[in-house]
Amino acid sequence: MNSMRIRLFTILLATTSAVWLFAAVWIYASTQAEVERVLDARLMEAARMVSSLISDHRVDAAAAVGVATDKPLPAPFEKASGNYSRQLSCQIWSLEGSLVSRSESAPETSLADHTSGFKETEIDGQRWRVYAVVNPALGVRVLVGDSLEIRERLIGDVMKGLLLPGIIILPVLALLIWLSVGRGLAPLTRIAVGLSGRSATELHPIDDRAAPGEIRPVLHALNSLFGRVAEARERERSFTAYAAHELKTPLAGLKTQAQIALRTDDPKVQRDALSRISTSVDRTSRMVRQLIDLAAVDSAVSAPVDDAVDLHSLLSEIASDLEPLLTAGEVRVARAWGEHDPTAVMVKADRTLVQLALRNVMENAIQHSPRGSEVSCKVFRSGDDAVVVITDQGHGISAAEEARVTERFFRGAHPAGHGSGLGLSIVRMALDRLGGDMAFEKTAEGFVVRMRFPHDRPVPDAGPGRQAAAGENL
Template sequence: MSIRVRLFTVLLLMTGVVWLSACVWIYASTKERLEHVLDARLVESAKMVSSLVGDRPVMAGFTGEATSSGSGLEAEPMEAPSYERQLACQIWSVSGKLLSKSDSAPVASLSDHATGFQNTTINGAAWRVYAVIKPDLGVRVLVGDSLQVRDRLVDDVIKGLLYPAILIMPLMVGLIWLSVSKGLAPLARLAASLTARDASQLHPFVDRSTASELRPMIRALNSLLSRVQSAREREQEFITYAAHELKTPLAGLKTQAQVAIRSTDPEVQRQALKRIEQSVDRTSRMARQLIDLAAVEAVESVARPEQMVDVSALILDVAHDLEFLQKSRGVQVIYAPRHRARPISIAADASLLRLAIRNIMENAVQHAPCGSVVECITQATDGKLSVIVSDEGPGISVDEQEKVLQRFYRSPRSMPGGSGLGLAIVKMSIERLGGTLRFGGPAPRFHVRLEV
């Protein structure tokens, strides 16, 4: 169901409930007030008739066939309007003899009570009767009001209020629909603006002239567009760099292959094949790091469950993977856990932790001098795990420690063949693990500390 239809339905239902509640309240209030007014009229009528009886004597022996005017003639039947003959009046002697009555009054006594109000039923008709006694004259005056006529009066008043409301109901429905459409117009304009944009238009929306209710959504959209723009820029930078970096070793591979094919000197061929091997290693490492970088970035948008990771086993596995590199560089990796009595395990994303440790250790092996040792130490303090990798390489100057964490940055002192992605991958992995990356340590060794 659309928001427009939902709002329209809710407003229509709420308006209907309020309208029905108002009708019930008006009916009850009007009926109560009318009954109060009609009761007051009964009292006034009874007192008026009583005063007239006191001024004019009533003939005794009246059979009840005469009219209240004393002429003895019955009024001619006629089509009475809705509220004619509502009141009926009877004058009775104290001894129970009917002395006089109005044309609309029945022959039977309207009520047997002495004074005050009483509801009675005569010949199937309900009456509201007020009685007053004139002790000095020995008469009792009864004035009755037809409850049927009362109810019809209340119903007619309510109908007079309801009929106009029912007639304007279609107009009210149309106004509600128009109001909802008008209220949702800014949302429709925003949707139209989004639809009109192409994939390259990622500039933010201006929310100064929009409705205040839409501003949080526009700010969220602008934040999303900013992230998409940043991701696109990184992607374009990634593609440009990857294309350039892959082009260079591939061109070198082709050149060295041509040299090996054309030369008849075994030494020249051996050197060409060695350079081909180095180019393949460099290309393979860069391709792996590009894949690692894409994997780390994917973690930002896809939730991955944590698991208990045996850090010691993970480090030994990474060192085993780097065994060929250690031999080619003449470097040895030594793992020295501070707590040998028990293994160190933490709850983390194993793939991210592996990427961080591998790139740190690989970077250390690449830059350590031949015949040196790369030492890896683990220690757990205050609920945190620290992985410290140290080597005897040139290290990273304080001025460059922020720059080396950027993608594709290469230090002038770094070894040739690097891609500039290793420490960037470490930084992204550690941040997603909620940890920190630090550089430093006492000379002559350079330390890289991972804290998770």
């Protein structure tokens, strides 16, 4: 059942029918009990009234006893008909067991054989509810009986009067429920029609001022989604434009230097052109790798991580991978731990994201370091978190640039010769996904980048809005 309208209609109709059925059962039970109580009280009152009339000599029971064999008794007993007349039947019996008198609707057979109180009996297939009272002064026993069949028919007629209108009204009620559910879901239909008429570029928010309170959370979620999609589209446009521009420059340089090398016979000019081509290729290669890294961070999903990452070991691996860059810049890496450090600092996190963050910071530090200088790496535990500190001897980042340094393609006032402006943006995004953070500081030892990694924290879901914030705030 995929239709919300059908589901609501079925639930409301079933609930209404169940309530109605429960009410009918309750009314039947209460009506039956109340009718029996009232009719029993009537039986008792009728029997006592007849006994009182006899005692007051309004009915000459003694004479009736004496002439009982001489006078004809009332007409033969007839079973109760469809109406409620003659419902009560009365008999007067002498204590010796002879019938003194009876009502027209009473049978000739004794209604009951008990002396007092209530009793149910059956005579000629008809069930009776009988109340007996003894008049010792006159020596008679008064029996007043009520047909149980008439009682049951009375209760049945009451229930028919309740159920028949309900059965007739039920189709009308179902139609009203169907129309009411449709009217209640009309705002959803209007929203669906409005959304279906939008083009892919229409990402403006839905006006929710006139929407019902139950739908507003859905509209808020949709508007938030539209905002994130719009941000993602804008970042994609900017990213494509910047990437095209940044790749166009080294490619143009490659073509120019290649043309110079082809047109000259001077070995010195050719070597210089080939050197520039090599530098341009390195720059382009690094930019392509960082673009791939950026896409990897963007597409990282939130998932439980079971692998423990040894930060000492990972930094050593990164330093080994960057050995060509270290050699070219005549820079060395100083590590504050031994080859087999027994106090290794472990974090439970996505190894790829941790590696991307550490590699890009260390690569930036090496590129911005003067020749013959040193890049130092320290790892230590701070509470439940792990902290990695990388220090270089370069110019660092000014206070004015800190607010923009993690923006994509931002290079700052002292860019490296082949920097792309993507490194710190990748670091910020990776740390955001890991739940960590990054800080910069200028000290007497040099420019410090401090990264904090939570020991064991699920990777947060970084939607487009969060990724945008990573590129705008430090």
